[in-house]
Amino acid sequence: MAPILEAKKINKYFKKPVLFHVLKDLYFSIEEGQFVSIMGKSGCGKSTLLYILSTMDREYEGELFLGGEKLTGKSGKDLARVRNEMIGFVFQFHYLLAEFSVLDNVMFPARKLAKKSHAQIKKDALEKLDMLGIPHLAHKKASMISGGEKQRVAIARALINDPLIIMGDEPTGNLDQKNSENVFNIFKKLSQDERLSLLIVTHDPDFAEKTDRIIQMEDGRINK
Amino acid sequence: MKTNIRLLLDITKTNLLSRFKQTSVAALGVTFGIGTFIILMGFMTGLNGLLDGLILNRTPHIHIFNEIKPSDQQPVEKAPGFSTAFNIIRSVKPKNSQARIHNALPLISDLKKDARVRGVTPQVSAQVFYIAGPIELNGLLNGIQVMDEVRLFNFRDYIVEGSPEELLKQDNGILLGAGLAEKMSLSVGSRIQITSPGRGVFPLKIVGIFQSGLAEVDDVQSYVNLKMAQQILGEGNNYISDINLKLWDMEEAPEMATTISRLYQITAIDIKTANAQFDTGSTIRNLITYAVSITLLLVAGFGIYNILNMFIYEKMNDIAILKATGFSGLDVKLIFIFQALIIGLVGGLLGLVLGYACSVMIDNAPFETEALPTINTYPVNFNPLFYGIAIIFALVSTFLAGYLPARRAQDIDPVKIIRGQ
Ligand SMILES: Nc1ncnc2c1ncn2[C@@H]1O[C@H](COP(=O)(O)OP(=O)(O)OP(=O)(O)O)[C@@H](O)[C@H]1O
Ligand SMILES: [Mg+2]
Numbered sequence: 322m323a324p325i326l327e328a329k330k331i332n333k334y335f336k337k338p339v340l341f342h343v344l345k346d347l348y349f350s351i352e353e354g355q356f357v358s359i360m361g362k363s364g365c366g367k368s369t370l371l372y373i374l375s376t377m378d379r380e381y382e383g384e385l386f387l388g389g390e391k392l393t394g395k396s397g398k399d400l401a402r403v404r405n406e407m408i409g410f411v412f413q414f415h416y417l418l419a420e421f422s423v424l425d426n427v428m429f430p431a432r433k434l435a436k437k438s439h440a441q442i443k444k445d446a447l448e449k450l451d452m453l454g455i456p457h458l459a460h461k462k463a464s465m466i467s468g469g470e471k472q473r474v475a476i477a478r479a480l481i482n483d484p485l486i487i488m489g490d491e492p493t494g495n496l497d498q499k500n501s502e503n504v505f506n507i508f509k510k511l512s513q514d515e516r517l518s519l520l521i522v523t524h525d526p527d528f529a530e531k532t533d534r535i536i537q538m539e540d541g542r543i544n545k
Numbered sequence: 546m547k548t549n550i551r552l553l554l555d556i557t558k559t560n561l562l563s564r565f566k567q568t569s570v571a572a573l574g575v576t577f578g579i580g581t582f583i584i585l586m587g588f589m590t591g592l593n594g595l596l597d598g599l600i601l602n603r604t605p606h607i608h609i610f611n612e613i614k615p616s617d618q619q620p621v622e623k624a625p626g627f628s629t630a631f632n633i634i635r636s637v638k639p640k641n642s643q644a645r646i647h648n649a650l651p652l653i654s655d656l657k658k659d660a661r662v663r664g665v666t667p668q669v670s671a672q673v674f675y676i677a678g679p680i681e682l683n684g685l686l687n688g689i690q691v692m693d694e695v696r697l698f699n700f701r702d703y704i705v706e707g708s709p710e711e712l713l714k715q716d717n718g719i720l721l722g723a724g725l726a727e728k729m730s731l732s733v734g735s736r737i738q739i740t741s742p743g744r745g746v747f748p749l750k751i752v753g754i755f756q757s758g759l760a761e762v763d764d765v766q767s768y769v770n771l772k773m774a775q776q777i778l779g780e781g782n783n784y785i786s787d788i789n790l791k792l793w794d795m796e797e798a799p800e801m802a803t804t805i806s807r808l809y810q811i812t813a814i815d816i817k818t819a820n821a822q823f824d825t826g827s828t829i830r831n832l833i834t835y836a837v838s839i840t841l842l843l844v845a846g847f848g849i850y851n852i853l854n855m856f857i858y859e860k861m862n863d864i865a866i867l868k869a870t871g872f873s874g875l876d877v878k879l880i881f882i883f884q885a886l887i888i889g890l891v892g893g894l895l896g897l898v899l900g901y902a903c904s905v906m907i908d909n910a911p912f913e914t915e916a917l918p919t920i921n922t923y924p925v926n927f928n929p930l931f932y933g934i935a936i937i938f939a940l941v942s943t944f945l946a947g948y949l950p951a952r953r954a955q956d957i958d959p960v961k962i963i964r965g966q
Contacts, residue, residue, distance in 0.1 A: 372960045377869060398873045405871020412963060416866045418556075420563040429556075430870045435548045478870065490963075 323389050324350035325485050325518045331383035333369055343369050345541040354516040358529040361538030367522045371490050375410055376400040388485050405434050409479025411489040419464035423474050426463050431481045449477040469500035486518040553876060557883040568888060571852045574845030575892025576899055579935045582838035583900020586931040589834045591924035593827045602699045604816050605789030606798040611644055612812040649785035652809060661792050664697040666690055668787040669774035676738040677729045684765040688774020697791045707733045707753025716770060718752035724764035726754050739777060747777050846946035849885055853950035864954055865962035878955035885947020886940060893939025897932050
């Protein structure tokens with residue numbers, strides 16, 4: 322079976338302040354429905370890798386494939402479309418648009434995609450919120466809810482366009498034990514029930530242990 | 546595409562409302578600039594119209610008369626044997642030719658047939674003395690066909706007492722300049738005597754007073770019927786000293802004047818040559834209006850530029866999220882351009898309302914002046930064109946002000962922002 326996400330010989334340099342080789346000859350792939358965690362010391366290049374995989378960073382060497390499609394070399398506009406349609410991103414800091422309601426936040430990526438009617442999008446968004454156990458927050462302003470709640474809203478937003486893969490950069494890094502477990506369970510359920518692929522950077526060994534596979538990074542390389 | 550624009554507008558709307566105070570201040574800057582433009586434009590062009598009316602409406606487009614000047618061709622040049630010679634004639638003087646236009650009546654009927662001509666009025670002007678009791682004043686008498694003057698040159702506007710019809714009814718009526726009437730303490734109904742050098746004395750009845758607003762006219766001139774003027778001069782009905790033409794299109798005057806003077810061997814002065822300074826005055830007033838308004842809009846533009854820049858700085862995170870979740874750089878740019886344009890549109894529309902309201906107030910403010918008898922409020926031009934220009938102005942200037950910040954937002958690298966946390 323073809324992998325969902327595939328990286329071939331990824332190299333990344335930072336040119337300033339001094340030339341710095343962050344990522345060195347990275348190869349790896351993720352199958353459909355796989356729940357993968359990335360671990361490694363602080364500063365080893367995990368976030369840098371994730372920004373490349375999520376198409377936000379285009380300055381790298383090597384090749385990147387998502388769902389069998391080559392992403393390397395695409396225009397910024399096309400990549401925005403790829404992010405919109407096929408990738409769900411969850412950050413460590415629960416990035417929501419503070420002035421808008423929770424529901425609006427969840428709906429935006431789907432409205433941008435514009436494949437469904439407004440009513441259908443609203444219904445889907447409420448469904449996702451329901452699945453994450455926060456239907457009652459739908460009409461609250463995004464700045465008015467707690468950190469754990471925000472993280473679940475961000476997950477709902479990442480799911481709204483039924484992406485191929487969810488990527489997360491320490492999505493539980495700011496949460497307490499209980500909330501962290503909660504988020505893990507949601508991810509686990511998605512990978513099992515919906516066959517969704519997940520790639521999550523974490524510093525939490527308990528969290529990583531429970532995933533299907535751990536990618537250990539050290540000094541810009543993957544340790545087998 | 547349409548749903549995308551709606552989505553971007555929704556985001557813009559929330560952005561604007563969440564910074565209501567700053568947005569309002571930015572919009573008020575535009576309001577002020579546009580309002581000032583409308584007021585200045587309406588007032589300045591109103592004034593232009595008034596001054597044009599004062600001079601241009603009553604000035605014939607082409608004035609035909611016999612100028613007293615030395616002949617271009619001296620007799621010696623016509624003599625056989627001398628026509629090709631180099632002749633020097635000293636101390637040439639004009640011959641005492643009459644002020645009459647030769648063959649005036651056929652000329653008038655010729656001109657009336659011309660399709661470019663809207664109307665032709667013949668006049669007889671004569672140097673006279675006005676006599677009332679012991680006072681004897683030197684002045685200029687014009688014989689006119691009064692109803693034609695009313696029709697073509699707004700003559701009625703300047704009659705402050707009596708009416709042009711009165712002159713038509715009474716062969717021996719006279720319309721006296723306001724300055725003259727005051728100097729000689731005469732009013733409508735009084736009698737006045739007219740004499741011209743070498744002729745008799747003609748008793749006339751004052752049927753009206755006119756005030757043109759120009760002292761040098763009102764202090765010396767008066768109007769009588771054409772026939773009366775011819776009688777005073779002891780001439781027949783083919784004696785005409787001036788012919789005034791009004792054309793359909795004033796722009797044709799210079800060319801036509803040249804043709805007439807060549808064809809009929811007569812002096813024909815067109816309005817453009819005679820009143821060149823008026824065009825200049827109007828142009829300068831328009832220039833001032835545009836300069837002031839553009840300056841105000843520039844200031845408003847800087848306000849918008851500042852506010853958007855600050856706003857984008859505050860909203861870095863939001864921009865990064867939008868980009869991370871699939872909005873393109875163009876989408877982000879459009880959000881901020883819309884934001885600027887909405888400020889421009891709302892501020893501009895309020896500016897139109899403000900400008901209109903102030904214009905109405907100025908239009909109703911009393912404005913009385915001796916020089917302009919028919920005007921009693923300030924002149925304001927409500928030309929809808931200004932309102933169109935103003936709103937386009939508002940949109941263009943806010944677009945320009947918003948463009949640079951929006952470009953900056955477009956280029957924001959989400960990775961940098963997300964890392965920055
Ligand atoms: N814009 C940049 N310019 C130069 N060097 C950078 C830049 N961004 C990151 N680095 C360096 O690249 C290395 C990898 O950074 P990265 O953020 O990927 O680490 P990380 O593995 O995510 O660490 P952590 O676990 O602390 O989040 C670090 O040494 C960092 O200092
Ligand atoms: Mg990191």
